[in-house]
Amino acid sequence: GESVGLHLPTLSVQEGDNSIINCAYSNSASDYFIWYKQESGKGPQFIIDIRSNMDKRQGQRVTVLLNKTVKHLSLQIAATQPGDSAVYFCAENTGTASKLTFGTGTRLQVTL
Amino acid sequence: DGGITQSPKYLFRKEGQNVTLSCEQNLNHDAMYWYRQDPGQGLRLIYYSQIVNDFQKGDIAEGYSVSREKKESFPLTVTSAQKNPTAFYLCASSHLDRGVHEQYFGPGTRLTVT
Numbered sequence: 001g002e003s004v005g006l007h008l009p010t011l012s013v014q015e016g017d018n019s020i021i022n023c024a025y026s027n028s029a030s031d032y033f034i035w036y037k038q039e040s041g042k043g044p045q046f047i048i049d050i051r052s053n054m055d056k057r058q059g060q061r062v063t064v065l066l067n068k069t070v071k072h073l074s075l076q077i078a079a080t081q082p083g084d085s086a087v088y089f090c091a092e093n094t095g096t097a098s099k100l101t102f103g104t105g106t107r108l109q110v111t112l
Numbered sequence: 113d114g115g116i117t118q119s120p121k122y123l124f125r126k127e128g129q130n131v132t133l134s135c136e137q138n139l140n141h142d143a144m145y146w147y148r149q150d151p152g153q154g155l156r157l158i159y160y161s162q163i164v165n166d167f168q169k170g171d172i173a174e175g176y177s178v179s180r181e182k183k184e185s186f187p188l189t190v191t192s193a194q195k196n197p198t199a200f201y202l203c204a205s206s207h208l209d210r211g212v213h214e215q216y217f218g219p220g221t222r223l224t225v226t
Contacts, residue, residue: 034214036217043217098143
């Protein structure tokens with residue numbers, strides 16, 4: 001299998017529980033944030049995004065919260081399923097066209 | 113069927129050889145990007161291009177080269193000057209509209225150099 005994420009922080013969650021994945025970003029001037037999901041051996045997939053003029057945005061089973069005061073972003077997954085097992089990355093746009101800066105990622109493991 | 117394709121999925125090369133990774137998109141995106149991914153790290157930007165015949169270095173451009181002769185294509189060459197070329201390489205593309213920053217990723221190419 002892929003060796004991506006061998007040393008990543010890991011969050012273990014029981015199936016059906018809610019998951020919260022956290023991310024600290026670096027640039028107070030960032031005005032756009034995005035969460036990606038990456039399954040083993042695949043490219044990242046878009047989950048949800050949020051602009052800096054918002055503090056919360058909801059999607060299907062996912063919610064992103066943005067706290068600009070402490071430069072913190074979180075992804076909440078409701079009723080976590082085995083298919084949610086993956087590595088999750090946050091990324092920020094610091095104003096250079098569509099250039100994104102990625103965090104190191106968190107591995108989510110869903111136990112049955 | 114729109115999307116980004118990368119080929120091949122797995123690539124093996126001997127040390128000292130240059131190798132070119134393919135990336136094609138039919139999403140009509142202006143911008144394209146190359147990232148490198150190593151275990152325990154996030155995605156690191158190698159090169160990006162916002163328009164044909166123009167590209168900029170990312171954070172780890174040393175030992176790599178790119179070209180953007182067509183809007184749809186952004187090949188990456190890993191040269192023999194790259195000290196640790198073994199990695200998972202990801203290509204992405206995006207619009208350049210103001211405020212739209214989502215990048216769409218290809219499936220990746222795993223390069224192993226021995």
